[in-house]
Amino acid sequence: MGMQGDFFQLLKEQGYQFGNPVAASTGMEIPTATTILALKYRDGVLVAGDRRATAGNMVMYDRTDKVLEIDRHSVMAIAGVPATAYEMVRVLEHSFKYYRRTQLQELSFEGKLRAVSKLLKENVAAALAGTGAVVPVFAGYDHDQGAAKIYFYDILGAEFEGVEYAVSGSGSPTIRGILHYMNTWGPQPLATLPEEQATVQALRLLASAAEFDSATGGVNRELNLYPVVKLITEAGVQTVADATLKRLYEAEVARMVQR
Secondary structure, X not given: OOOOOOHHHHHHHOOXXXXXXXXXXXXXXXXXOOOEEEEEEOOEEEEEEOOOEEEOOEEEEOOOOOEEEEEOOEEEEOOEOHHHHHHHHHHHHHHHHXXXXXXXXXXXXXXXXXXXXXXXXXXXXXXXXXXXXXXXXXXXXXXXXXEEEEEEEOOOOOEEEOOOEEEEOOOHHHHHHHHHHHHHHOOOOHHHOOHHHHHHHHHHHHHHHHHHOOOOOOOEOOOOEOOEEEEEEOOEEXXXXXXXXXXXXXXXXXXXXXX
């Protein structure tokens, strides 16, 4: 019998297997590439991602949601193979819900981290075969510590804490350097920024990534397409409305680009 509250064990008992080995070199191009980021600001953690999915040099979709809410206090931003990443998010969502309903309490933040790492480790075979690599950023509010936290992973499930920020995806090398510069020598540390300023910085960072990485989508003002931005505080996860993103982009990002 599986451990009470362990949704993964329940899945296995029902015959479910996650991350089956897949033959490599099938010749099929898989949509990947993105830019996702998480940074601490004054009230919690901001997580943002562009919305483009690509296969090679072809744009497959420009409305992808890469910042996914798992429960009221945690999100996972996905970079890698969308099918595997979405499946991981679905399993995590059900696992957290299953624990909450069977144990009548929220799974601890440490427990959530272990769950993400466990899924990635079970996906190693597919990742090494080149058909299931996922390198997510996980962020949430740790009620035991009274703080919002950021963690990032490699494809083997190794876990690292982003003390101030974390990035992933094909456009991440561009903005990692910018984040370091801003946090070290900018007007003020990222962790002290108020909500709107943090959102503006996220929009500028994604615009910079899109400028140098063709696999990262930028803002499409004609179609009213903006990145996905979510804020995590003690009160829970909040999605920044497109109307707010549009106002901030027009006032603080587009104006700078046109100079």
